[in-house]
Amino acid sequence: MRPPVVLKSGRNFYLVNEFEGELHTHKGIVRLDELKEKRYGDSVTSHLGVEFKILPFSAADFFRLFRKKATPVMPKDIGMIIAHTGLQPDSLILDAGTGSGVTAAYFAYFNKYGEVVTVEKRPEFAEVARENFRMAGLKNIHQIVGDAVEVAEGFKREFDLVFLDMKNDVEMVPVAYRILREAGFLAVYNPYIEQTKAVYERMLEVGFRDVESFELIKVNLEFRRVGTRPFTDIFHTGFIVVGRKI
Known part of the structure; x- marks a missing residue:
């Protein structure tokens, strides 16, 4: 099972620990299955075209x-x-x-x-x-x-x-x-x-x-x-x- 990840866009942070379905944010909808093949440092884009950086979940969070x-x-x-x-x-x-x-x-x-x-x-x-x-x-x-x-x-x-x-x-x-x-x-x-x-x-x-x-x-x-x-x-x-x- 993949460990949780953090999606960051600007000053907003979102914790993701499930990789099916959708994440609804005020910056658009992110398809969580897209994260399965991504690595830390990669990005995903919401349906509104906003980019979210993929980061590891750590003590800083x-x-x-x-x-x-x-x-x-x-x-x-x-x-x-x-x-x-x-x-x-x-x-x-x-x-x-x-x-x-x-x-x-x-x-x-x-x-x-x-x-x-x-x-x-x-x-x-x-x-x-x-x-x-x-x-x-x-x-x-x-x-x-x-x-x-x-x-x-x-x-x-x-x-x-x-x-x-x-x-x-x-x-x-x-x-x-x-x-x-x-x-x-x-x-x-x-x-x-x-x-x-x-x-x-x-x-x-x-x-x-x-x-x-x-x-x-x-x-x-x-x-x-x-x-x-x-x-x-x-x-x-x-x-x-x-x-x-x-």
Whole structure:
């Protein structure tokens, strides 16, 4: 079976994982059977004469093209967590609060020799994430549906990284400390300052060291004839707290 491909036309991207029938877009209809004999870099044309470039489906497309049931963590924040914690490609990671699966997918992609355990309390979210993982061909993700605090109490293995994107994150902090290996990291994502402060203080209380809290701002540049200026569609996404078990 051919893996999914991405059709790109201008700023529009379309994920294709079936190669029969038609893809209907505002730029015209694309016959999907034409893709069977095409290679990456080739093009197909819609009935309106618009050209679509054929690209491989990769990690660059997870955030853009995954189905979304919950608001996902932005790639800029995920990238900082991966870099800040020094993620190794053979790690054991706990992702508490799967949502649509974007964060777990990035962790799994860059952790190709390791494993990601992702826990989601809401079955409807877990179902969407499961389909996203399947579509991305990620086989090193283990999904659990349930309350992360209760589920984690039963873990016997030690994790290299625990990531929290969940409502009761303060309650989860001491559990994360217990299941982390020595020198392992806890990273917590939260959209609100008050909850971020509570997490920060709780992490210090239970013994985490090198605790930091910060926000990342991504500002795009707009180039026009009259000059260049910054612009952004979304200014605030969330706050991150990172600490280490030392």
